[in-house]
Amino acid sequence: xxxxxxxxxxxxxxxxxxxxxTYRAQLSxxxxxxRKKLNIATKSRGKFYPKAQITAEQISDNHEYLHLAxxxxxxxxxxxxxxxxxxxxxxxGMTSKTRSHIVSRLEKGARTAEKLASAxxxxxxxxxxxxxxxxxxxxxxLLRGAANFEKQSWEDCIVSYAVARTIYSALSTSTxxxxxxxxLTDTIDPSIRYAAYQAKIPRTQPIxxxxxxxxxxxxxxxxxxxxxxxxxxxxxxxxxxxGVTGAEGAPTTITWRSREVKIEDASVAVAWASVQxxxxxxxxxxxxxxxxxxxxxxxxxxxxxxATQDAVDATKQAIDELRGEGVTQSDPRMQSLQITRxxxxxxxxxxxxxxxxxxxxxxxxxxxTFEDLSNRKQKAQKAEQASERPKEEAPGRQIAKxxxxxxxxxxxxxxxxxITELPGVANDQQLFTRLQATSQYFTALKSLAIARSxxxxxxxxxxxxxIHHALTQTESxxxxxxxxxxxxxxxxxxxxxxxxxxxxxxxxxxELQRARALVEISQHNKTKKPSTTPLGTKPLIGQLANYxxxxxxxxxxxxxxxxxxxxxxxxxxxxxxxxxYIDYPEKQQQQQPAGKVEQKQQQRTEEVQEEEKxxxxxxxxxxR
Numbered sequence: 187x188x189x190x191x192x193x194x195x196x197x198x199x200x201x202x203x204x205x206x207x208t209y210r211a212q213l214s215x216x217x218x219x220x221r222k223k224l225n226i227a228t229k230s231r232g233k234f235y236p237k238a239q240i241t242a243e244q245i246s247d248n249h250e251y252l253h254l255a256x257x258x259x260x261x262x263x264x265x266x267x268x269x270x271x272x273x274x275x276x277x278x279g280m281t282s283k284t285r286s287h288i289v290s291r292l293e294k295g296a297r298t299a300e301k302l303a304s305a306x307x308x309x310x311x312x313x314x315x316x317x318x319x320x321x322x323x324x325x326x327x328l329l330r331g332a333a334n335f336e337k338q339s340w341e342d343c344i345v346s347y348a349v350a351r352t353i354y355s356a357l358s359t360s361t362x363x364x365x366x367x368x369x370l371t372d373t374i375d376p377s378i379r380y381a382a383y384q385a386k387i388p389r390t391q392p393i394x395x396x397x398x399x400x401x402x403x404x405x406x407x408x409x410x411x412x413x414x415x416x417x418x419x420x421x422x423x424x425x426x427x428x429g430v431t432g433a434e435g436a437p438t439t440i441t442w443r444s445r446e447v448k449i450e451d452a453s454v455a456v457a458w459a460s461v462q463x464x465x466x467x468x469x470x471x472x473x474x475x476x477x478x479x480x481x482x483x484x485x486x487x488x489x490x491x492x493a494t495q496d497a498v499d500a501t502k503q504a505i506d507e508l509r510g511e512g513v514t515q516s517d518p519r520m521q522s523l524q525i526t527r528x529x530x531x532x533x534x535x536x537x538x539x540x541x542x543x544x545x546x547x548x549x550x551x552x553x554x555t556f557e558d559l560s561n562r563k564q565k566a567q568k569a570e571q572a573s574e575r576p577k578e579e580a581p582g583r584q585i586a587k588x589x590x591x592x593x594x595x596x597x598x599x600x601x602x603x604x605i606t607e608l609p610g611v612a613n614d615q616q617l618f619t620r621l622q623a624t625s626q627y628f629t630a631l632k633s634l635a636i637a638r639s640x641x642x643x644x645x646x647x648x649x650x651x652x653i654h655h656a657l658t659q660t661e662s663x664x665x666x667x668x669x670x671x672x673x674x675x676x677x678x679x680x681x682x683x684x685x686x687x688x689x690x691x692x693x694x695x696x697e698l699q700r701a702r703a704l705v706e707i708s709q710h711n712k713t714k715k716p717s718t719t720p721l722g723t724k725p726l727i728g729q730l731a732n733y734x735x736x737x738x739x740x741x742x743x744x745x746x747x748x749x750x751x752x753x754x755x756x757x758x759x760x761x762x763x764x765x766x767y768i769d770y771p772e773k774q775q776q777q778q779p780a781g782k783v784e785q786k787q788q789q790r791t792e793e794v795q796e797e798e799k800x801x802x803x804x805x806x807x808x809x810r
Contacts, residue, residue, distance in 0.1 A: 187249065187252060187314065187318045187321075188321075189252075189256065189318060189321040189322055189325055190321050190324070190325065190354075190357075190365055190366065190369070191365060192253070192256060193256060193260060193325060194365050194368075194369070196209075196212075196213075196260065197209065197260075200212050205268070205271065206264050206265075206267040206268035206271055207264075207268045209264045209268075210261055210264040210265050210268055213257055213260055213261040213264060214261060216257055217254070217257045217258065217261065220250055220253055220254045220257060221254065223250050224248065224250055224251065224254065239301060240252075240254065240255050240301070240302065240305055241305060242305045242306070242308040242311040242312035243311055243312075245305060245306065245312045245313075245314070246311060246312050246313045252302070252306075255298055255299075255301070255302040256299075256302070256325075258295075258298050259295040259296075259298040259299045259302070259325075259329060260295070261295075262291045262292065262294045262295035262298070263291070263292065263295045263329060263332070265291045266288045266289075266291035266292045266295070266332075266336075269284060269287060269288050269291075270288055270336075285336065288336050289333055289336045289337050292329060292332050292333035292336060293333050295329045295333075296326060296329040296330040296332075296333050299322070299325050299326035299329050299330075300326045300330070302322055302326070303319070303322035303323045303325075303326045306318060306319050306322045307319055307407075316411060316414060316415065317357060317415070319411065320353050320356070320357060320411055320412070320415065321353075321357070323349070323353060323408060323411075324349070324350045324353035324354055324357075325350075327346045327347070327349040327350040327353070328346075328347075328350045328369075328373070328374070330346040331343050331346030331347040331350060331374075331377065332377075334346055335377060335381065338384070340381045340382075340384045340385040341385060343377070343381040344378060344381045344382060344385065344396065344397075344400045345400045345401075345404075347374050347377050347378045347381070347397070347400075348378070348396070348397040348398075348399075348400035348401045348404075349400075349401060349404055349408070350369075350374055351370060351374045351375070351378065351393075351397045351401075352397060352398075352401045352412060352419055352420070353408075353412060354366040354369055354370055354374070355370065355416075355419050356412050356415045356416040356419045357415065358370075359416050359419075375393050378393050378396060378397060379393060379507075382396050383511075389450060389451055389452065389504075390438070390449070390450065390451070390452050390455070391452055392436070392452030392453060392455070392456055393452070393453070395452070398420070401420070436452070436455040436456050436458070436459045437449065437455055437458055437459055437462070438455065440458060440525075440526055440529055440530075441529075442525055442526075442528060442529035442532075443614060443617065445525065447521075447522045447525045447526060448522055449522075449526060450504065450519045450522050450523055450526075451500065451501075451504035451523070453500040453503070453504065454497065454500045454501050454504055454523075454526060454530075456500075457493070457496045457497035457499075457500040457501075457530075458497055458530070460493045460496065460497075461490065461493045461494055461497050461530075461533065463493075464489045464490040464492075464493040465490055465677075467489065467490075468486055468487065468489070468490050468677045469675050469676050469677050471486050472486060472676040472677050473676040480544055480545050480546075480547055481545070483544045484541050484544045484545045486677075487537060487540065487541040487544070487677075490537050491534070491537055491538065491541070494530065494533050494534035494537060495534060497530040497533070497534070498527075498530050498531055498534055501523060501526055501527045501530050502527070504523055505520070505523050505524070505527065508520055508523065524609055524610075525610065527608075527609070528608045528609050528610050528611065531605075531608055532605060532608065532611075535601045535602075535604060535605050535680070536679040536680035536681075537677075537679055538601055539598050539601050539602070539679065539680045540677060540678040540679035540680065542594045542595075542597055542598045542601075543598070543678045544678055545594055546591050546594050546595070546631075547591075549686065549689060549690065549693075550628075550631055550686065550690075551591045551594070551595075551631060551635065552631055552634060552689075552690055552693055553689075553693065581642045581643070584639075584642055585639045585642055585643070588635045588636070588638055588639045588642075589639070591631075591635045592632055592635050592636060595628050595629075595631055595632035595635065596632070598628050599625060599628055599629065599632070602621055602624060602625045602628070602680075603625075605621060605680075606618065606621055619666060620666060620667075623662070623663035623666035623667050623682075624663070624667070624680065624682050626659040626660070626662050626663040627659070627660065627663050627667065627682050627686075627687060627690070629656075629659050630655075630656035630657070630659040630660045630663075630690065630694065631656075631690070633652045633653070633655050633656035633659070634652070634653065634656045634694065634697070636652050637649040637650075637652035637653045637656065637697075637701070640652065641701070641704070646701065646704045646705045646708050647705055647708075649701050649704075650698075650701040650702060650704075650705050653694060653697050653698050653701050654698060656694055657691075657694040657695065657698055660687065660690055660691045660694055661691070663687060664687055664688070664691055667682050667683075667684060667686075667687040668684040668687060668688065669684075670682075670683060670684055707747075723740075723743060725743050725744060725745050725746055726739065726740065726741075726743060726744045726745075727744060727745050
């Protein structure tokens, strides 16, 4: 019957282009068409007859009676929401007469939905399946909760919304689609949170825990029906909490820079528990997967990035709720939430930086110049198996890969700048100094990548300047980052270890000497006079065994530069070449499989036996 889909689709289609008044007008037209289909519409100028209650037999015979009841309940809800929206902008507030009118509309809709649910509960007559009955009960509880919300009856409101929440949570696991999840996040959970606040329930209690306690007051028949669909909902309170630290076992405090503060909101505690779980899973996966490519390792960060983003959103929502309640910044709850906000934002940006570091490659992209080491080894192994020399990538493609690394470094530097703007970070001198050193570390990596692109383009002077700048940045950050005492985990984050900065420093020293040599050679080639050495003269390195008879040495022809690919007499080449062209018996046996060798030997023995047999001759000695 798809009761929930029927209601939600009608609301979305109408409210997409109009308001609640438009929705109410559409429902009136659909109600008239439905009555005409059932032949129960009041004719023009005809006598009005009271509408009879819809029975289970009618629903079993024609599902249009089900749609008739749903459209009737929805029209009363749309009428109430239309009146509420029209008075939302009034500065004086809503009058008691208007509020009572809204409540009466919602009460009528709730009674209609409850009568429909009771009719469907006669499953033997109505032909409804268990999911249809639960959807009808949830829809009736949703309208009843809205009526109690407007009546400001907070205890009854929590019970009604808890029934709807539990049913929708159970149905979300047995069916596909996000209809139930959207109802939970957009309508039910905010209403339960506000009603709990008005009922003086502590904010530290999560919504699943509140709903679980309130649902215990429901009737036994509903409890049995929910257990038949998904019994874990009643045990854990929420399907979304499965695999996460439970509502009662969620952390109550958070530590930031050796300062422990109390988590003031239950949703923040649940989100922070999921962050810790995702962090443990990430470390476990990366510790056992050393041969993964950088893209596969980066994909493992998706869960923890989503968990930290949820924690950031939950913290922001908690702060906005306190501000809406008029809580000042000096309040201890607001102070704790501000520290929590800094901690969860720092955690989220830290893992975002770690993902960029993994994508850059080994040693944050400093050692593996153009491609990650694992892919390079795989290509070399394939080339060895094919007895081919591995092809070197074109300079343009290498420069494109270096540009991708520069984009990652820019994103990391922007993330570090975002951290410095968080509340309380600028006042923490030790943390601020370390963040500056980390920024210098990634600036050095960015300069190194740009320098390598200049080397590929034969701009040696620019490359030397960039490498010198990178080395200067590394030397400034080296004493700060080398003093870290934190243990490094398999999953990379914002923490730059002492080994990372020291390895980069030694690598830049070598790159600097190489760049100086290249600049010196290029400068020498520019200032070099035309050579007077005749063509074909061997360089000095090839004539070290001959003493110059003239007593003078030509220093302009020391070595061949740039070097050329030529044969070097290391061992007797003649024998090597002869081995390729002379068929030796031992060589054939080595190259051929054992089966083929046995077949050839058998053929030879058969040929020898045939030669030994005497040949038959004709009458006069001629062969036949």
